[in-house]
Amino acid sequence: MTATPQVLKIRRPDDWHIHLRDDHMLSTVLPFTSEVFGRAIVMPNLTPPVTTVADAIAYRDRIMAALPAGHNFTPLLTCYLTDSLDPEEIARGFGQGVFTAAKLYPANATTNSQHGVSDVKKIYPVLERMQKIGMPLLIHGEVTHNHVDIFDREARFIDEVMDPVRRQFPELKIVFEHITTKEAAQYVLSGNQYLGATITPQHLMFNRNHMLVGGVRPHLFCLPVLKRNIHQEALREVIASGADRFFLGTDSAPHTKGRKESSCGCAGCFNAPLALSAYATVFEELNALQHFEAFCSLNGPRFYGLPLNKDFIELSRIPVTQPEEIVLGHESIVPFLAGQTLAWKVTSY
Numbered sequence: 329m330t331a332t333p334q335v336l337k338i339r340r341p342d343d344w345h346i347h348l349r350d351d352h353m354l355s356t357v358l359p360f361t362s363e364v365f366g367r368a369i370v371m372p373n374l375t376p377p378v379t380t381v382a383d384a385i386a387y388r389d390r391i392m393a394a395l396p397a398g399h400n401f402t403p404l405l406t407c408y409l410t411d412s413l414d415p416e417e418i419a420r421g422f423g424q425g426v427f428t429a430a431k432l433y434p435a436n437a438t439t440n441s442q443h444g445v446s447d448v449k450k451i452y453p454v455l456e457r458m459q460k461i462g463m464p465l466l467i468h469g470e471v472t473h474n475h476v477d478i479f480d481r482e483a484r485f486i487d488e489v490m491d492p493v494r495r496q497f498p499e500l501k502i503v504f505e506h507i508t509t510k511e512a513a514q515y516v517l518s519g520n521q522y523l524g525a526t527i528t529p530q531h532l533m534f535n536r537n538h539m540l541v542g543g544v545r546p547h548l549f550c551l552p553v554l555k556r557n558i559h560q561e562a563l564r565e566v567i568a569s570g571a572d573r574f575f576l577g578t579d580s581a582p583h584t585k586g587r588k589e590s591s592c593g594c595a596g597c598f599n600a601p602l603a604l605s606a607y608a609t610v611f612e613e614l615n616a617l618q619h620f621e622a623f624c625s626l627n628g629p630r631f632y633g634l635p636l637n638k639d640f641i642e643l644s645r646i647p648v649t650q651p652e653e654i655v656l657g658h659e660s661i662v663p664f665l666a667g668q669t670l671a672w673k674v675t676s677y
């Protein structure tokens with residue numbers, strides 16, 4: 329029998345899917361990520377969205393200006409795809425190292441996606457170009473038709489959009505973002521080196537019962553919505569197996585407390601504080617700590633074709649409690665797992 333570890337030393341992790349927002353929200357949420365993570369793929373769904381190289385450079389500058397002294401963090405910017413985006417703009421941004429990837433939001437699928445793509449065929453010229461230059465496509469994979477039940481939208485997306493796109497562009501690198509279903513897990517597993525996926529802490533720790541039984545818990549509401557337990561189990565199984573095209577993407581998506589606890593609450597979990605502790609908890613529950621480092625720090629950069637981070641961090645078996653709220657001016661944000669205590673604390677970074 330192996331002794332229970334007291335310290336987990338891993339190569340510095342990256343977060344391959346995050347929303348950092350802007351203005352005072354940006355300066356409040358950024359330090360939780362930048363103190364631990366080396367890099368993060370920053371989502372472009374601002375208002376207005378990041379759709380040009382100039383927008384991305386300006387946003388990157390705002391992120392760097394908000395970075396606390398001593399944090400060694402690199403934001404990796406993404407371009408928000410619209411029906412009318414010029415392939416030249418995408419290619420120029422990628423060539424200049426401003427855009428690391430481009431993000432496909434089906435129009436009206438999620439927060440700030442109203443400018444998203446109405447029909448994926450409209451962006452085929454962009455995808456053609458991205459395939460050619462080796463630029464990754466990141467996808468929020470849900471169909472948006474009114475007649476498709478919200479719990480079925482991800483699985484339907486695989487047949488209606490994801491698979492046709494992959495057949496049309498077999499060498500386009502695609503990340504199926506924040507997967508939530510066994511169908512998506514199996515689909516990615518059965519794919520090749522051009523297909524990867526991110527998985528969030530909330531989809532590994534919870535299913536829709538946790539959100540809905542005994543009262544609605546708005547702070548667990550995110551998109552794609554939590555599914556039934558068999559899907560949670562499938563996601564847990566896939567990371568426990570050590571499958572190497574699945575990697576850490578928190579989808580940390582802060583909204584103010586008022587906008588979450590509302591008659592029409594926003595989707596998104598603010599999980600940046602204690603994100604790594606949450607993932608470590610899951611890997612330990614699964615007896616899969618041997619795959620923890622790869623999920624956090626190796627699989628992502630390998631998929632993207634980026635170097636691994638050079639330094640290391642440590643988590644120790646020390647209880648750490650999530651605050652109930654994080655102050656944001658005269659408002660607040662309620663973090664994921666508010667008030668709860670986790671067993672693994674990041675102690676050296």
Ligand SMILES: NC(=O)N[C@@H](CC(=O)O)C(=O)O
Nearest residue numbers: 347438439550551581595596
């Ligand atoms: N995940 C969410 O529930 N919300 C994200 C958008 C997204 O990633 O779909 C947000 O920007 O708030």
Ligand SMILES: [Zn+2]
Nearest residue numbers: 438468551552
């Ligand atoms: Zn999304």
Ligand SMILES: [Zn+2]
Nearest residue numbers: 347371579581
């Ligand atoms: Zn997201």
